[in-house]
Amino acid sequence: MTKKIIVGIGVIIVSFIIIQTIRFNYSGRDIQEFKFFNLNNKEVKLKEIFDKKNSKLILYIIPDCESCTSKIQSILSDKKYSKSQVIIISVGLKTFDFTKFYIDNFKNYNVTFLIDSNNTFYRDFGLGFTEEFPTVIQFNQDKNEF
Secondary structure, eight states: OHHHHHHHHHHHHHHHHHHHHHHHHHSOOOGGGOEEEOTTSOEEEHHHHOOSSSOEEEEEEOTTOHHHHHHHHHHHHOGGGTTSEEEEEEEOOTTOOHHHHHHHHHTTSOEEEEEETTOOHHHHTTOTTOOOSSEEEEEBTTTTBO
16 A cells, blocks of 8 residues: 555656656746846846847857858848848857857847857747757747747
């Protein structure tokens, strides 16, 4: 009898952990909570930098990935995104000069550059455990959703 109770409690605990992990990693969080850092190392909420008029294009990159950088530059040069607000979010690397990277690669484009120092991008957007770089997310202005 005691063995059945212990097994039952164990099953409940394991089920709870699995459900919370799936919910946390695949459903995403409210965009109001998304926090990243700008080039001045100031924490900013993603919602605060959204303009009210344009569609949004969010690009998540690894800064030392040359194919990511060239793909992002080709997206930025594409005329169909010319009216979009472009936000580039970089994986947070501890010993990387983000300001130099921005100046060398994106200073000629009208973009907002942020750093994901806590590496929560995939969890925030509910993209699960699979990481693909660059990741491109388009925000639907009319429906107010990604």
